[in-house]
Amino acid sequence: MLMNLAFYGPILVLALALFAASVRILREYERGVIFTLGRFTGVKGPGLILMIPVVQQMVRVDQRVAVFDVPTQDVISRDNVSVKVNAVIYFRVIDPERSVIQVENFRQATSELAQTTLRSVLGKHDLDEMLSERDKLNNDVQEILDSQTDAWGIKVANVEIKHIDLNEGMVRVIARQAEAERERRAKVIHAEGEEQAAQMLLNAARTLAQQPEAMQLRYLSTLAMIGAQNNSTIVFPFPTELGQALKGLVQQAQERQPPA
Numbered sequence: 001m002l003m004n005l006a007f008y009g010p011i012l013v014l015a016l017a018l019f020a021a022s023v024r025i026l027r028e029y030e031r032g033v034i035f036t037l038g039r040f041t042g043v044k045g046p047g048l049i050l051m052i053p054v055v056q057q058m059v060r061v062d063q064r065v066a067v068f069d070v071p072t073q074d075v076i077s078r079d080n081v082s083v084k085v086n087a088v089i090y091f092r093v094i095d096p097e098r099s100v101i102q103v104e105n106f107r108q109a110t111s112e113l114a115q116t117t118l119r120s121v122l123g124k125h126d127l128d129e130m131l132s133e134r135d136k137l138n139n140d141v142q143e144i145l146d147s148q149t150d151a152w153g154i155k156v157a158n159v160e161i162k163h164i165d166l167n168e169g170m171v172r173v174i175a176r177q178a179e180a181e182r183e184r185r186a187k188v189i190h191a192e193g194e195e196q197a198a199q200m201l202l203n204a205a206r207t208l209a210q211q212p213e214a215m216q217l218r219y220l221s222t223l224a225m226i227g228a229q230n231n232s233t234i235v236f237p238f239p240t241e242l243g244q245a246l247k248g249l250v251q252q253a254q255e256r257q258p259p260a
Contacts, residue, residue, distance in 0.1 A: 034051070034056055068111055073115055
């Protein structure tokens with residue numbers, strides 16, 4: 001009995017060790033890239049999988065969305081302004097086979113590619129475009145990254161530019177520019193108001209010229225406004241047409257009188 005236990009014991013322990021080495025459990029978001037004697041033989045998972053110890057090896061691949069902060073990059077814009085830009089990228093593995101076989105370290109490769117692409121894309125735009133068209137820049141960087149990482153089995157889902165930092169001198173220049181723009185708009189609005197007021201006065205003058213009765217009503221309205229104030233002197237607007245008519249009547253009366 002003891003001899004049987006001494007003989008079969010090591011074999012049993014070895015069998016349990018081989019079984020433990022051959023069992024792998026993969027989570028729902030994990031996949032296992034299997035290599036048999038160094039050759040790719042398939043992708044397995046999730047769940048329980050069995051492998052041949054020593055003969056087969058497995059590389060785990062996480063297929064969840066990964067978030068990576070792109071380190072701050074020094075970028076020179078198209079109008080020769082130096083800025084510091086950092087961003088964040090969201091990507092995931094869609095093809096575990098290519099992510100293991102085609103690239104040594106897909107995370108590091110994607111990070112380095114994101115840094116160079118960020119500098120390249122932003123360097124083609126002016127500072128004003130960087131500040132006002134951030135969504136467009138995000139889409140441009142995302143499209144370039146996605147097209148280049150497709151060969152690695154990587155899908156770049158989104159790119160977000162987080163900060164665009166300017167030096168103090170450039171901040172003051174932008175502040176002066178914004179102030180000048182506000183002053184320009186105020187002057188334009190004031191000029192437009194003057195133009196509209198002048199046009200309305202011109203229309204009123206044309207209306208009064210076409211209707212003499214309206215001019216008389218305007219005279220009466222002016223007298224009412226003057227009379228409402230505590231003034232000692234009242235200026236009465238006298239129509240020139242009425243004066244000329246009275247002058248003509250006086251001349252006719254003088255002509256009719258017999259000479260002395």
